Amino acid sequence: MEFKVSELEQEPIEFDLGLAPGAIDFGGEAEQSGDLASSGLAEVLHEHRGPKDIVADIRLRGRFVGRFQVPCARCVEPVEIPLAAEFDLIFRPVAADCEATERSITAPETEIGYYQKDSLFLEDVLREQVLLALPVKTLCKPDCKGLCPRCGENRNSTACACEEGPSDPRWEALAGLRNRIKS
């Protein structure tokens, strides 16, 4: 969904839509499962920087709700996590801040972004908001055993033979060191 400044100048635009998986590319960090619902309001705010210097900012307020699959930080199995967040954002035209000027909007609760040419895409905003809302580290379960460093087997589902075999003395030394650090 594209918000054009020329259209927002006429009147604010309310939006309420569901985006199917694939509509937004989240890269390798997350995969959307099911619809991503988002609703809110887009409007223009005029920054009066001088008698003939008026900057048209786009203010976007809204929320999103969706489910995402994120790889477990230890075993790489997909973990399903629900995400929901609200946002209140201001976007300036890219050209407006080329010169160092004093900002006339100094609301600490709003973040400043930029829009290209004369429009802003909701999909771009949602991609960033979803990535920001993702937890820093996702585990499939708190005690995930991870992958075996020797054979790569998922230790949650398979007790691989590596542990039973005669262990390398160098690993034992390392394990001993780790135990000393722990205690």
Ligand SMILES: [Zn+2]
């Ligand atoms: Zn895991």
Ligand SMILES: [Zn+2]
């Ligand atoms: Zn193994």
